[in-house]
Amino acid sequence: MRVHVIETGRVQIKASQIVGRGHGLARRIAPLFDAEWSDWLPVNAYAIEHRDGVILVDTGVSAAVKRLPRWHPYFRSCVRFAIELEQEAGAQLRALGVAATDIKRVVLTHLHIDHDAGLGAFPSSEILISPGELERAKGAAGRLRGYLPQRWPKAFDPKPLILDDGAYGPFPQSKRLTADGAIVAVATPGHTPDHLSVVVEDGDAAIFIAGDASYNEETMLKGTIDGVSDNENQAAATLAAIRAFAEARRAVYLPAHDPEATQRLAERRVVSSRQSITAWAAASSRETGAADFVERMSASSGKAQSATKVMNRKLLE
Numbered sequence: 001m002r003v004h005v006i007e008t009g010r011v012q013i014k015a016s017q018i019v020g021r022g023h024g025l026a027r028r029i030a031p032l033f034d035a036e037w038s039d040w041l042p043v044n045a046y047a048i049e050h051r052d053g054v055i056l057v058d059t060g061v062s063a064a065v066k067r068l069p070r071w072h073p074y075f076r077s078c079v080r081f082a083i084e085l086e087q088e089a090g091a092q093l094r095a096l097g098v099a100a101t102d103i104k105r106v107v108l109t110h111l112h113i114d115h116d117a118g119l120g121a122f123p124s125s126e127i128l129i130s131p132g133e134l135e136r137a138k139g140a141a142g143r144l145r146g147y148l149p150q151r152w153p154k155a156f157d158p159k160p161l162i163l164d165d166g167a168y169g170p171f172p173q174s175k176r177l178t179a180d181g182a183i184v185a186v187a188t189p190g191h192t193p194d195h196l197s198v199v200v201e202d203g204d205a206a207i208f209i210a211g212d213a214s215y216n217e218e219t220m221l222k223g224t225i226d227g228v229s230d231n232e233n234q235a236a237a238t239l240a241a242i243r244a245f246a247e248a249r250r251a252v253y254l255p256a257h258d259p260e261a262t263q264r265l266a267e268r269r270v271v272s273s274r275q276s277i278t279a280w281a282a283a284s285s286r287e288t289g290a291a292d293f294v295e296r297m298s299a300s301s302g303k304a305q306s307a308t309k310v311m312n313r314k315l316l317e
């Protein structure tokens, strides 16, 4: 099985959208008043070549997002895109030798514009989306929330993706997307309440296509809540589940906007458990001094690695 990164242009958002500031409503409106822009970040979709057909996870942006509704404060002051026609997902897949008709299914992690805007290029694919996410994105309420349902293709008729196959590792809800069970959708609520991710079991590694479950690997490891999630507890539980998954498995973590995702996939670089524990400890037990201890242990020598593992177990108990 091969997974391809399809980088559909770049985006800049506010720093406080990536690392949420404060709590509740204040956290969610902070990006509106934040003067600090992120670097230009990729807008990635991911194409999975499977013998049942190609599955595309998200569709990225299209050149149409250069025009956004100015009445909406988020679009007016919190996001900037850079994309040309040839960078759209459909065009890039064609360049890879994959015709739109080869894309059997398109799975959308959620319906934010940088994930659904490329849909128009795949009129014959089956589109799969969580019914809750579709409901949330529809109509005037959807527009207020920052979705662009008015730009969905005329024939947009997605199939509900119901995650009714039970638990998959630490994720309580899942759905196998292929007969061999190698590609699985899992519920990763937080960024949006019905957000989902896609896991590709590929040999000894699990490739975790995370959408916007977090904006990058570091914020996942630290359990950082973004500036978008409605429910902090739900988002924190999802990030904890992803960490638990990456502790148990060799997992390559691929969020949609992580500048390192392309390189990570090329090298099949997995989330290291030492890195995971260090970040977790640094974020959650600063006051106990445990983080410093783990960091010192990790940094000092190879011997320290096994000591760190013992320490990690203690920290987790």
Ligand SMILES: [Zn+2]
Pocket: 110, 112, 191, 212
């Ligand atoms: Zn999003």
